[in-house]
Amino acid sequence: MTQDRDPDRNARAGGLVGPGLALAAVVLMAAALRPGATSVGPVIAELRADLGISATTAGVLTALPGLTFAAIGAVAVALSRRIGLTGGLLVGLVVVVAGLLARTFTGSTVAFLACTLLGLAGMALGNVLVPAWIKRHGGSHVTRLMTAYGVTLLVSAGIGSMVASPIAQHAPGGWRAALGVWGLTAALGLAPWLVLAIRERADLADRAGSPLLPPSGSVLRSPTAVALGVFFGMQALTAYVQFGWLPQVYRDAGLSATSAGALLAMISGIGVIGGFLMPGWVATASNLAPGIWAFGALTIAGWAGLLVAPARVPWLWALLLGCGGWTFTAAIAMITARSRDPHVTARVSGFVQPFGYLLAGIGPLLVGVVYQATGGWTVVLWAMMGVAVVMTLSGLRLARRTYVDDELHDRA
Incomplete structure (x- = not known):
């Protein structure tokens, strides 16, 4: 063929x-x-x-x-x-x-x-x-x-x-x-x-069925698909931990419930800006590496700020995490941008999103367990910085324009 x-x-x-x-x-x-x-x-x-x-x-x-x-x-x-x-x-x-x-x-x-x-x-x-x-x-x-x-x-x-x-x-x-x-x-x-x-x-x-990929083919044979699954999973885990626990981090630092909720809303609002920008960036940029590095650094800096001075400039940590969270729409856009045939796109989406949302469901539960066991946020915040590192490394594998379809046929 x-x-x-x-x-x-x-x-x-x-x-x-x-x-x-x-x-x-x-x-x-x-x-x-x-x-x-x-x-x-x-x-x-x-x-x-x-x-x-x-x-x-x-x-x-x-x-x-x-x-x-x-x-x-x-x-x-x-x-x-x-x-x-x-x-x-x-x-x-x-x-x-x-x-x-x-x-x-x-x-x-x-x-x-x-x-x-x-x-x-x-x-x-x-x-x-x-x-x-x-x-x-x-x-x-x-x-x-x-x-x-x-x-x-x-x-x-x-x-x-x-x-x-x-x-x-x-x-x-x-x-x-x-x-x-x-x-x-x-x-x-x-x-x-x-x-x-x-x-x-x-x-x-x-x-x-796709004319390029037999129904029995596994997207796990594609390094790009696996990297995308990890990238999507790490950003989903990060986002759902923020949704579930970030207000409590701020409240434990002395902020009011209203202020903590407003800071979480700020992160969501910043994410909307990324929603407008990321699909075009993913579709047109020849190399996404500088952006991937930036998103990773912003996310790590946001968690680090919450670790050392959560109540001093709380809006700054929310701003950093919000901009780092642009990885959500970037990851969604990569599902279409890193596949050629629509049915391969479906296969990639059917692997990437369930895997990511599994982590999104488990992550907040584990955070709750660790928080209760340690009585504070230090271990959790260090762990979230580690998640950001894994997200960055997997994102760099997606930085150049490669296609799942091509990798699957090269390995057929």
Whole structure:
């Protein structure tokens, strides 16, 4: 077989969807993939009081997004082979809507956890399949669509956590309204994805096995895919530790709960800026090494600042960690930028994201164990600096333009 070394051929050939419809579909899908998870934490007290949720169960609930994204994301590619990328995303969105709405009507802890798991499973399908769908159907707009996708993920996640408590306090229904609104928001995306699924039902390339990679091929044979998995995993672990524990680091240093929450929001806001910049940088830069070094140094400096003087200039450490956190949208963009064929993109995404979210689920739990065992943050902060070192080293393996497809065929 003659190997196609043109990384844009599949994107051009796959541009079967109008750019306006593609943009609307991607934005609405991305808006459904985070708020249903990030809105739970701010109303966990109301949930515990109403449903009788124990502290242990509450801990499981906070770890559930990362662990579900890991477990269910791993089967997303197999599903897409049967019903197509578009069909798989439509199914995922339906599951998100069903799970998020159903949990607002339950009075049982078990039922609430089951419905939450259902909604998170749908989000996991979206996590894995959206980059591959963009690669297949984005045409010449892949970078623009990846930018819109990454920014919407970040913004919607922040909005979900920001408005949950005010809605619970002021809207009829309390926490049920605060969580249910995201099921209704996700439902807005059903119309465009249903149109796309009907339009593309005859598009065999949307579901066929890759012409470049046999279904039995393992992406673990690609050094680029493995490096991307480690890079994504280290940044995901870092981000979820920040979400779960950074406010407590600041509060233990003497800051108020309001100030600690504002500093975490600052990190999220800085991340949105990276969402606009990173996809274009990843797509066009011939060598990403200077940026990778910079992100690693910023992250290490942020953790080091929290170690030596957490309350002296707390905004500076948040600024450093926020800029270092641009690795999230960089890693997402690399999934499409380091693969040629859309179905290879799906395979890479199906390995990278479940692995990363597994670490994202385990990381905060381990931090809690270490914090309780040591009574402070010194060991945790040194460990997080070590995570940043591993992230940097794996990112340097991705700095030059290499493709998973090529490595797999060279090793076939």
